[in-house]
Amino acid sequence: MKLIPPGLIVATLLVLVVSQLCFAFLPYRRRAYIPIVLMTALGFGLGQLWDYLGLPSARLGQANLLPAAAFAVLLQPLARFVPRPSRESREPTSGNEGTRT
Secondary structure, three states: OOOOOHHHHHHHHHHHHHHHHHHHHOOOOOOOHHHHHHHHHHHHHHHHHHHHOOOOOOEEOOEEOHHHHHHHHHOHHHHHHOOOOOOOOOOOOOOOOOOOO
16 A cells, blocks of 8 residues: 555545536536546546646645646536447347358
8 A cells, every 4th residue: 555645546536526526417418427537537637737837726635636626627528529339239130141152
């Protein structure tokens, strides 16, 4: 446990909490949860970059909180452009469709 920085644990928990809040309260249609988590994680990554550059921020332990949450919420409309695997099976439905004669 000494190898894992506490800021990484706090940031991971904050990503999960903020992504759940965005999924529950932002009014977008036909959303999947995985793109929202990805955009939230990207927002928190941008917030950490903001802190690394030395710009003003509100911190929670080692994790940057205020700009990270703002970036996460601002990136949510881009979640619809994240590619998702299709639900359709790529295998042929019957035995005769996949073979050539």
